[in-house]
Amino acid sequence: MPADGVRPRDRRYDAVVLAGGRARRLGGADKPGAAVGGRPLIGWVADAVAGAGRLIVVGPPRPGLPHAVVVREDPPGAGPVPALRAGLAEARAPWTVLLAADLPFLRAPHVAALLDAAGEGGAVLVDQDGREQWLAGCWPTGALRTALAAYAGGSLRGLLGPLVPVPVSLAAGERPPWYDCDTPDALVHADRLAAPYDP
Template structure:
């Protein structure tokens, strides 16, 4: 049984998916709605976060996600920090999984690994949270898990516009996962990246 009020032993989480960017490098198209492997990019991410108590989507409503809580940053497309400010008030769980909407190879096992690492860090009295790192050790700030209370406090005190500036001082645990040809941090920011993702994606079988 989880301790009252949450805590390291309480692994329940809500997911905040940032899906309102302008996708300039894709000509302003609806990147989260772009299909890869027969499923919209945001559908893959929502599937990876299927264990969330609440799925909070910051962006326009999505017909394929009828149970999502949908909010918008102000103004729309103003960046990840304003988007997080819009989404975080909807979180009720002790842990917040923060994700981009364009990660076609992210899976529930990867989210679970982030949650385990973040909970372990909290229990050990170290930093707060966990963040996915790529093959070069670079933090992927839109693929992480954070204790909701410290994240709220950090956001309330932060006046900048950089996720690194916001989240880095929380000293998250870096999580390096086996990548193979479908790395969980692979995002689709360019037309070439989308073509490559489509080539690698297994067909979606609902």
């Protein structure tokens, strides 16, 4: 214990990556497997949480992630809340980092910033307009379980908002960590930005 008698907060975390959506705006394509900067989107996200005790992927198995714990929501494609419920069942650490699988510019320092900033209700990235990015945050695992047990809706905002997370705004330039790839144009733009990018 430090000399001031204050025990450092336990920063151990597991990562839950939601990778089983229907990707309607991409014509049903395998979005997590789409290449940006020469590698699948989910590969970038997995690297960002390399410090996780467990990498839990909610979706189909990924050949590039042999160490991941793979689970599916029931039924597959049911939405982010059932997917989170399935993934959280495999979490063991005091903190859970919840991420989408399509964040090509998220890096380990961004994840560390979320964990450092988190209060009792967690922390969530906000974009340049101050909007919460509910699939880019960290949460006390116990609080998440309690919230899920009492929640019957389908909205991540409805589930996570009442936890009152700390908003985290990170200077990002043209490659913001919250940038996601929901459309073909977004994928093309991300690939163009990533081409000269040395992570």
